[in-house]
Amino acid sequence: MTKSEVAAVLEEIGTLLELKGENPFKIRAYVNAARAIETFGGNISDLQDEEALGKIPGIGKSIALKIKELAATGSLKYLQELRAEFPAAILELFSISGLGAxxxxxxxxxxxxxxxxxxxxxxxxxxxxxxxxxxETTQAKICKAIEERTRHSGYFQFGQIAHEAETLRSDFAAHPDALHTEVAGSYRRRKEIVHDVDLLVATKKPETITKFFVGHSLVESVIAQGPTKSSVRLRSGVQCDLRVVSTAEYPFALAYFTGNKEHNIELRSRALKRGWTLNEYRLAPLPVDAKAKKKKPANKIPKVRDEADLYRAVDLDFIPPELRENWGEFEAAEKNAIPKLIEKENLRGTFHCHTLASDGHNSLEEMAEAAQALGLEYLGIADHSRSQIQAHGIDEKKLFAQVAAIRKLNKKFDGFRLFAGVECDILRDGSLDFPDEILSQLDFVVASVHSALGLSEAEMTGRMVRAMENPFVTMLAHPTGRLLLKRESYQIIIPAILDAAARTGTWIELNAAPKRLDLDWRWWPMAKQKGVKCVINPDAHRAERLQDLWFGIGIARKGWLTKTDVMNCLPLGKIEHALRAKRER
DNA sequence: GCCGTTTTCGGCCCGACTGTTTTCAGTCG
Structure with a gap:
């Protein structure tokens, strides 16, 4: 039983208790416990270890016992009893927006x-x-929500809505009455999946801004419209909420709507400890009446002009939006240990791109041109290897023709270079699609799994570890193989993969294609701790998709990575040596 | 059901909008 399976059970208990009309705080306790176990970063190798479970904040004696039962027997009597009270399909009604318990x-x-x-x-x-x-209105709304539900899931890959979000941002930024504009929410935190776009605008003319919003050409329909908050459905199907505040309120609102929820709760509780109450508008003194007798006088409320002031007010360093998940950032910010996260400008080149030779849509020259236009100093070409029939994988002959073409092109460049590589399939047994004699003649090798996806955890992990043990494999691409909202990860033991990467000196890819964003940001702190190096690659099949690197940067930041953790932050003069390091060991 | 540098009992985030009401419950984030 995995952590997320346990979390799903606790979540379901919460929902069923809601249906029963149980004490709301009891319900929240289960929901909190689900979150707690899912996001718990530490080691709980044994979910039957009741004592260790109980130490996780949010999990007490009662829930620890239930988790133990679940882990030991695979089922939970309490859940069975709850389920028996309602028809199974009733839970699907919760997926209709506007319907609650x-x-x-x-x-x-x-x-x-x-x-x-x-x-x-x-x-x-x-x-x-x-x-x-x-x-009548509610009934019509339910009908519409059911229809919406069949049209789209309500969840979107970050990349699917980025264009709309950025368009809205720039259109508001250009509006004379919008004094500050930001896209907040999970978008600002660079979550790989978002389900709405939170737009925040500071203004002196709320009505004008609201009108501009609901009348925007990207808006398909208006869901709600009030003086400070409006909601619309955009053309892509994503819901977009606008919040309108004053300039003085803006930093509070920005922090509040950037979240996540757990981060905000912690921030507010830190304010409470200093005798203040924090909401999306201001920091204010606690009401004087409530149990104030023993209380020391409240601290003076500091002036807050931006988010950094707000974090300073509660004795924290500024926390970059991407880290605001209540995932260790408070401890780090207290100890001045927030790292200087990687930035787009730090990237000096990238690897893993396709061309017309396999399933790409542009020539070598066009890819090189696009890379230079982005300010990159080098680009690694890695077309599919021969066994990728459906992706027009290339054979030895075609591969060497490409290598020759690359060497020839390189003579023309000034301050830019193409590296010749291949995206070599990892075969079922962990061997590679090309023999070492061929791989050794390339500048780098990207290894990846595209077949036999259903292997057992042990087999799949062993397969990848074996591939990484090959001295010519420079990097492991899209390690989990997930396709966001479409396909789950392969069955693999990621810590074992990371250990092998550290041991063999193999880089792990952060695949920046918005449908992948793989390896997931949640694993990077562990990877970093184990000494694993990251390489951010676009896996671009078209020249313009090199820009997906931007998504990769967001995820790398979310994974607490700095420029020294990411190999392709090395300049051209140093990357060549780095590419050879593993095979020369 | 969880939790404690206010508390082992009594809190638990709270504000915005909608629709059905006639002062508020439900949902959402």
Missing amino acids: KKIKALYEKLQISSIEQLLKACETGRVAELPGFG
């Missing part, structure tokens, strides 16, 4: 509705509108 409970008790299909039927026959607390 109270409404679902009413639908179930009054109309015996327990599935989306039944709900749609009841809406169409007008029975929902007749329920107390519901009405």
